Amino acid sequence: MIKRLDNIKLHIGVNERELLKIAQKSLKKPVKYFKIIKKSLDARDKGNILWVYSIAFSDEPERQKPALEKLKGSPQVAVVGSGPAGLMCALRLVEHGISPLIIERGERVEEREKTTREFFEKRILDPQSNVQFGEGGAGTFSDGKLNTQTHDGLNRDVLEYFVRFGAPEEILYLNKPHIGSDKLKSVLKNIREFIVQNGGRYLFNTRLTGFNSSNGRLKALILQNTRTGEESELQADCAVLAVGHSARDTFEMLYGSGIKMTPRDFAVGVRIEHLASEIGFSQFGKNYKLLPAADYKLVSHAHERTVFTFCMCPGGVVIPAASEEGGVVVNGMSDYARNGVNSNSALMVQMRASDFGENLFDGMEFQRTIERKAFEAGGRTYSAPVQLYKDFAADRISQNFGEVLPTYSAGTVFAPLNEVLPQVAVSALKAAIPDMDKRLRGFADPSAVLTGVETRFSSPVRIERGEDLQSVSLMGLYPCGEGAGYSGGITSSAADGIKVAEKIYGSIKNHMIFI
Ligand SMILES: Cc1cc2nc3c(=O)[nH]c(=O)nc-3n(C[C@H](O)[C@H](O)[C@H](O)COP(=O)(O)OP(=O)(O)OC[C@H]3O[C@@H](n4cnc5c(N)ncnc54)[C@H](O)[C@@H]3O)c2cc1C
Known part of the structure; x- marks a missing residue:
């Protein structure tokens, strides 16, 4: 029988082997099989930061999940x-x-890594x-x-797949799991x-x-080799x-082919970088070095537009993330160790159709226009426009970096971000940063x-798409x-992939498609 103990607290720095002793004490006999099922950090009292665990133990080994039902001689599906x-x-x-036949416009991860490094270091962009x-x-x-933030039961399957193909087992029980870019690449090779x-x-x-389609049903895909330009039909x-x-x-092609799409609101913003040590001190006090690099999640309603941090990368770097020529896009990346000097996060402002228009591609064009302005401001070389917070707040171009040095590898240019971003985003960011500083000291660090x-x-x-997860315009898609x-x-996204796979499997099994 599996037993479970919750809310077990260990001081930071204490070895997790202590958990086994606690389990044995509770069971009053030696524990044969034991595992952590939840682990989170309680840092409310910075003088007494604790790891909080749930553990499960039993006399028998854990049962393996039964294999999934398999179809024999099923047709091929394109992904x-x-x-x-x-x-x-x-x-x-x-x-x-x-x-499945997986069709991917880009390269396999080994080559992609080299191509992406060329962009990071030499600013040579491969748009594919x-x-x-x-x-x-x-x-x-x-x-x-x-x-x-979703509570889909398939989220657990996603984590289990990642572990099965090489991700650290802790992602199954940490309340904020992460793999890191370095480990992800080998997971991808194992999955392949x-x-x-x-x-x-x-x-x-x-x-x-x-x-190509016939009678509202998909018949063939038109493919192009991105290296030779050669076209084929599948x-x-x-x-x-x-x-x-x-x-x-691809969105434009789909629209041209009569696939029903609707516009969505989105957010735009900047990456903000601080010293990781400052964020650590702010979150955990003087003990921050004993703990993993600190993260944060902040929201501000100081302006009529909500501003929020997103995709925070503790001990990570800001990276060039463009995919179109003539546009600068940034994002964040960390390795598993999260041991970089800086920490960064996206700082996003919610945009509405009233900012960019009601037509299907108005939002996409709006994004593109901002990316092109950033490209111009960065000197047309994929260097990124940057500004110190104190100068952004004062509407002046920065002259020197302070304590925080940018990690964006393709070069930076001091430029007025208020001329790159939409005005509503500029005023919202100006209101939000000092407001966020009230919850995370140092967030509005001038440097x-x-x-x-x-x-x-x-x-x-x-x-x-409809209930059957197929496009409402084209069956089979x-x-x-x-x-x-x-x-x-x-x-x-991965959970949605599994959901779609299950739907396709169900349809094939019930002979609803391929007849
Ligand atoms: C730098 C960066 C950091 C991020 N960090 C995180 C994070 O830490 N945690 C998190 O949860 N999310 C993060 N995200 C977001 C996350 O990566 C995405 O939400 C997720 O990858 C979306 O999955 P997807 O499979 O739907 O689409 P994608 O991952 O975008 O995959 C789409 C694929 O389709 C291919 N493709 C596109 N068009 C075609 C075509 N016409 N023909 C053939 N192939 C095509 C593309 O090449 C691409 O490989 C990050 C994103 C970026 C860019």
């Missing part, structure tokens, strides 16, 4: 996009005995393989944070090997550029569309560096993940 949504969809299909596009999708060069060994295939450097009755929020050309611009917060469109507007972040 477009190998981000968290597409990959987890493909993985689940494989486990059901369905062979970059931080947004390529194996692993937008999450590959990230912090790999896995917490989500498993998919290929089980009958799946990958087509890298291959972009979906159109499709017969497909079923395709998962997991293209992410940056596939602007904090603001780097522009953060525009790829979410998809500017939704690709409408399954819009999925963040680009389609059904998730935000790695875990919820």
